[in-house]
Amino acid sequence: MFNRLFGKPKQETNALATLDKLNETLEMLEKKEKVLAKKAAAEVEKAKEFTRGKNKRAAIQCLKRKRLYEQQIEQLGNFQLRIHDQMILLEGAKATTETVDALRTGASAMKAMQKATNIDDVDKTMDEINEQTENMKQIQEALSTPIGSAADFDEDELEAELEELEGAELEEQLLQPATTAPAAAVHVPAGQETNSSKTHS
Numbered sequence: 001m002f003n004r005l006f007g008k009p010k011q012e013t014n015a016l017a018t019l020d021k022l023n024e025t026l027e028m029l030e031k032k033e034k035v036l037a038k039k040a041a042a043e044v045e046k047a048k049e050f051t052r053g054k055n056k057r058a059a060i061q062c063l064k065r066k067r068l069y070e071q072q073i074e075q076l077g078n079f080q081l082r083i084h085d086q087m088i089l090l091e092g093a094k095a096t097t098e099t100v101d102a103l104r105t106g107a108s109a110m111k112a113m114q115k116a117t118n119i120d121d122v123d124k125t126m127d128e129i130n131e132q133t134e135n136m137k138q139i140q141e142a143l144s145t146p147i148g149s150a151a152d153f154d155e156d157e158l159e160a161e162l163e164e165l166e167g168a169e170l171e172e173q174l175l176q177p178a179t180t181a182p183a184a185a186v187h188v189p190a191g192q193e194t195n196s197s198k199t200h201s
Helices: 002-052 056-116 119-144 148-152 155-175 190-200
Strands: none
Touching: 002 056
16 A cells, blocks of 8 residues: 555656756766867867978877767767667656556546445436436326316317307408508698799789
């Protein structure tokens, strides 16, 4: 129990510490590579100076040292590549572990919920819900049933009476004469109306 509780955080801490260490080493190698590159470039400049001074032997020694620096630079590049690979693998393993832990936690939670929920309890609950639903339906039907004098009315007779009313209403609409629309009033401007009145006068 305690190993499961306290082991995972420790493993995660170790993974992070390892990644930090690899990152520090990578930075150190990059710095060394820059220093060696400067030294190699300096040897080239020295070789040029010795060549101009006709000192062939010294120029060759400079080129030899330049090649040694280049070999070290190549070696450091290989080291950096290996560290990059190691970091990628470690990060992938860390992500895989976290994913598995998350899935395991989800499975445990689901298992606990299934234990807390018994199938017999579910069936019993559904039976109770169905029973209550049926009871409510019966209550609603009882409340909607007509009582008193309204319960004695014949539905067929009521339908026939309604049809008679509809027929009479339709017949009344057909027999009603069409009404003529009143003539539209002609608007006469005030000035013309005054002139017309004066003419008739």
